[in-house]
Amino acid sequence: MRIYLIGFMGAGKSTLGPLLAKELGYSCIETDNLVEKLAGKTIPDIFNIHGENYFRELEKQILHFTQICEDTIICTGGGTPCYADNMKWMKQHGITVYLSCDDEVLIQRIASNQKGRPLFTDAHSVLKLLRSRIVEYQKADLQFSNNDSQELTLKALVKALKKNYCV
Numbered sequence: 001m002r003i004y005l006i007g008f009m010g011a012g013k014s015t016l017g018p019l020l021a022k023e024l025g026y027s028c029i030e031t032d033n034l035v036e037k038l039a040g041k042t043i044p045d046i047f048n049i050h051g052e053n054y055f056r057e058l059e060k061q062i063l064h065f066t067q068i069c070e071d072t073i074i075c076t077g078g079g080t081p082c083y084a085d086n087m088k089w090m091k092q093h094g095i096t097v098y099l100s101c102d103d104e105v106l107i108q109r110i111a112s113n114q115k116g117r118p119l120f121t122d123a124h125s126v127l128k129l130l131r132s133r134i135v136e137y138q139k140a141d142l143q144f145s146n147n148d149s150q151e152l153t154l155k156a157l158v159k160a161l162k163k164n165y166c167v
């Protein structure tokens with residue numbers, strides 16, 4: 001089974017992914033890390049040197065590579081579901097889980113951890129980007145709000161996965 005964690009920057013995918021993996025006895029990978037390895041560059045360098053389109057191409061290649069992963073939590077980048085046919089592809093190849101958060105929580109988390117996030121400019125533009133993406137995020141098989149306690153989100157998520165997908 002593959003479980004794709006999706007959601008905007010700051011939604012907590014990278015924090016929750018390893019916790020969920022541990023709980024289920026799964027592996028955990030991050031598409032952003034694999035893109036960096038493939039390119040031999042950091043994400044900001046990929047954006048600066050080659051541009052966003054090139055990043056999206058690598059991101060799609062890495063996503064397709066994940067079809068060989070079994071029993072794995074795949075933490076995706078915030079934009080992954082919103083380019084090419086990535087959302088449709090993820091739904092065909094695993095369970096998609098959308099981690100949502102209130103605007104203020106997202107802004108606060110992104111602002112306090114901007115490193116590696118070339119798309120963070122200012123709160124207004126970021127929220128505009130979020131609004132344009134929500135339609136794709138909401139196609140996910142499951143959705144959980146992840147504002148406060150990771151523990152509570154994890155518990156609810158494990159329960160739903162066991163009940164609906166027998167993981």
Ligand code: S3P
Binds near residue numbers: 007077079119
């Ligand atoms: C992006 C989010 C980032 C990273 C890249 C682009 C986006 O991942 O993939 O900077 O388009 O929202 P995180 O969601 O892990 O910050």
